[in-house]
Amino acid sequence: MSTTSAEPGERVGLRERKKARMRESLMEAALHLFHENGYQRTTTEEIASRVGVSQRTFFRYFTSKEDVVLEAVEDVDEHLCSALLARPADEPPFTALRNAILDHWGYLEQEALHLRGSAMGLVTESPELIEVNVRYCHRRQNRLARAVGERTGVDPDADPRPGLLAAVFLAALNTGHQAWCESGSRSTEDLVRAFLHRLDLVPETVACPWGAPRG
């Protein structure tokens, strides 16, 4: 009761701080190596030894190699959710989501300079990671759906609409991202344009008989 007398309620301790630092270091090393050499060509062994620990330790902090990326992306998602909640309350849900991604993107571009924030950029750059992105879309969907539910006052567990909206939204985003990849463009502005184009097209795509005046 002398060396480190921290606040009584806050039990931080040197142990947990070290743990947090280790986690940060591992993630940073991983993202750095992914960025430099590509995701596939980076081994967990390399990540670990870059931090000076054993491979086993890496797997004590992350359940898989993919998990590193996922965790980084989730930080980004979190910001998208708050961007959604910050939109004016009178915007319809789908519109709010559409506009939130615009606000959100500004944040991404700012953070893109930092390794941590550029995880999403990493995902958009290396095709192997698109898989990871898609694979975990369930988690992302649920998170987004909760935010939508919170905003609209609808219970996401009882009403399917928040989940559905999130799913449709992400589907439109994925489609836009796919088209952007195939176009060969590297410009993030084009990516946002592709996003908005798809999002604005959704209502008529599911509603009308397309092109033909009626049918």
Place this chain on the structure above:
Amino acid sequence: MSTTSAEPGERVGLRERKKARMRESLMEAALHLFHENGYQRTTTEEIASRVGVSQRTFFRYFTSKEDVVLEAVEDVDEHLCSALLARPADEPPFTALRNAILDHWGYLEQEALHLRGSAMGLVTESPELIEVNVRYCHRRQNRLARAVGERTGVDPDADPRPGLLAAVFLAALNTGHQAWCESGSRSTEDLVRAFLHRLDLVPETVACPWGAPRG
């Protein structure tokens, strides 16, 4: 020019037939074992030895363990596409898709008795495979988009709507499937109900301000 003088245009040959048979055998063995012992607990070694070949041979026919399931599911997708094309031409695209899955489901239930046809049922039964399903939704999307494009006379490469429609459709399906899993139901009828519920909800979910009369 004596032993096997087949049709000039058709070069089948004993070799290719053996190859096709081997592929069939491997897939059947794999699906059988997946069904019996679960996907994770089945090793590629077991699959190979059930057919009496080496593990290496398995990987000459399928690029990965997941690939077996994917290929099986793609056969099912193909039928969904023809179900779509068989719908009356005056149905709007999204409606046609909605109705196609009803027709399609009848086929699935019939084929569910056979291992080959039940791959989709396998996917809906073992949670590990949902991942595979989701992971490859890009391929499924593209295939569906092509069918939608063919039906509507819209070029899927130039116009984003077919791809978008397919993506939204599959997103609604995935959401329904997810809800069905969480509900704990094993009834396929409930699954179809969940599908239709989501599909019918999509237009208003993306269009209106929900619940509140106007906004």
Place this chain on the structure above:
DNA sequence: ACAGATTACGTCAGCGGCTGACAAAACACA
């Protein structure tokens, strides 16, 4: 400051997915 309980780490050994290389067997064609 010290002893004992926790917790984190390294080491090792091993499984399973997956691949390249090479030689042997199966096949096609003449």
Place this chain on the structure above:
DNA sequence: TGTGTTTTGTCAGCCGCTGACGTAATCTGT
């Protein structure tokens, strides 16, 4: 039947990932 091509088995090995166990660092109570 002999020759050239394709398919297969064997082997060796990388990589992601995990369990077990011993050791060292940290925390706790005195």
